[in-house]
Amino acid sequence: MVSRSTGTTTTRVIGIAAIAVLAWVVVSAFFITPADFQQGESVRIMYAHVPAAWIAYLAFITTGITSGISLARRHRTLGFDRVAGASAEVGVLFMGLALITGSLWGRLTWGTFWQWDPRLTTTLFLFVTYVGYLAVRNIDGDPHRRAKRSAILALLAVLEIPLVHFSVVLWRSLHQEASVLNPDGDVRLDDMMLFTLFSGVVGFTLVFVWMVIHRQRLATLRDLQQGVGLDAAIAARRNEGAAIAGGGQ
Amino acid sequence: MDLTPRPTPESPKRKRRFVPAVIAGLAVVAGVVIIGFFLTSSIDYYCNVDEIGVRDGCDDTRRVRVQGTVDEGSLESRGSITTFVMSFNGASLPVDYEGEPGGIFQECIPVVAHGRIVDGVLVATRIEVKHSNEYEAENAERITEAEKSACS
Structure with a gap:
């Protein structure tokens, strides 16, 4: 008997932990962390923008790894493929959030919502690539062939991530260089700002895990439902055949 | 045994194939446009x-x-x-x-x-x-x- 729910004790614990951590992030971001000496209050957007971008990277890397495993396994099951798809869906969501919050932050600090500079352009390109990946995943066909073509696409798409992250170092960009994951290894953040940012990353990671578990279970149920549909079709044809044979006698 | 689906007046499967293919096509076009904007505005921003x-x-x-x-x-x-x-x-x-x-x-x-x-x-x-x-x-x-x- 297959459970109709995608929730388990584990997902409930993860969900509650995510709510608790994100509640702390909201309180800290708005009421505890200081305003920035240069950007003032607008710096508070960072606590959503940076974790969203990092978790989008994490999601796309997860898609790449699980796609690689899915391709490499001799006896292909669809489990890793489903995780790859679920992770890409959540990644697109977080990357969209990073683009929106980044745009708002840009308006407040740079004075513009958008510019075709290296970081912004490569980020948008990454976002569009994964929207395309999800579209390709949803084209009907044999699930194993779908898994194979999606995995190849995912392995190519994941190569864009270093280009996005290091775009501010490789080219001159309006976007500032990284304050935490920079090549010097220096952390250029006030302690409380850094702690709140780290909390945001933990909270968003929990949301990511929670969503991916639910989405991949949903994909499993959908595949099972299609299997049930196939069984029903076979039974219906058998009945039709039996009726024709019976009528002919 | 022939398992070909029976023809229906409006096949939802056709629609299911068409919409993702259109989205994938649009993603490719968007990607080309983005690269175009990027290259025409020069790689170094300033x-x-x-x-x-x-x-x-x-x-x-x-x-x-x-x-x-x-x-x-x-x-x-x-x-x-x-x-x-x-x-x-x-x-x-x-x-x-x-x-x-x-x-x-x-x-x-x-x-x-x-x-x-x-x-x-x-x-x-x-x-x-x-x-x-x-x-x-x-x-x-x-x-x-x-x-x-x-x-x-």
């Missing part, structure tokens, strides 16, 4: 003030994006025109801009100005602020320190 007329793609006869720090004491408003001088690596460039720059524009901050150079003055149509990657608590001491270091 030229520094000291590179104007020196570096390839930084000719003073064409529309340019110039980066430099707003000189202390140079910021003025003349009617609707904002004027200031921006400097980088010892080179300076006066800027005229119609309107008030947005964002966190102020003296001693790096900016990118878009426009054309007319008689040695950059007539800007857009000003963007390029802030640093340092985040510190706002207090009077830190602000003075930051202004000093930015202008020194």
Whole structure:
């Protein structure tokens, strides 16, 4: 008997932990962390923008790894493929959030919502690539062939991530260089700002895990439902055949 | 056994194939457009003030994006025109801009100005602020320190 729910004790614990951590992030971001000496209050957007971008990277890397495993396994099951798809869906969501919050932050600090500079352009390109990946995943066909073509696409798409992250170092960009994951290894953040940012990353990671578990279970149920549909079709044809044979006698 | 689906007046499967294929096609088109915008606007987003007329793609006869720090004491408003001088690596460039720059524009901050150079003055149509990657608590001491270091 297959459970109709995608929730388990584990997902409930993860969900509650995510709510608790994100509640702390909201309180800290708005009421505890200081305003920035240069950007003032607008710096508070960072606590959503940076974790969203990092978790989008994490999601796309997860898609790449699980796609690689899915391709490499001799006896292909669809489990890793489903995780790859679920992770890409959540990644697109977080990357969209990073683009929106980044745009708002840009308006407040740079004075513009958008510019075709290296970081912004490569980020948008990454976002569009994964929207395309999800579209390709949803084209009907044999699930194993779908898994194979999606995995190849995912392995190519994941190569864009270093280009996005290091775009501010490789080219001159309006976007500032990284304050935490920079090549010097220096952390250029006030302690409380850094702690709140780290909390945001933990909270968003929990949301990511929670969503991916639910989405991949949903994909499993959908595949099972299609299997049930196939069984029903076979039974219906058998009945039709039996009726024709019976009528002919 | 023939398991070919029975024909129905409106096959939902056809629709299921069509919509993702259209989205995938649109994603490819969007990707090409993005790369097009990126390449036509040059990969390096700006030229520094000291590179104007020196570096390839930084000719003073064409529309340019110039980066430099707003000189202390140079910021003025003349009617609707904002004027200031921006400097980088010892080179300076006066800027005229119609309107008030947005964002966190102020003296001693790096900016990118878009426009054309007319008689040695950059007539800007857009000003963007390029802030640093340092985040510190706002207090009077830190602000003075930051202004000093930015202008020194």
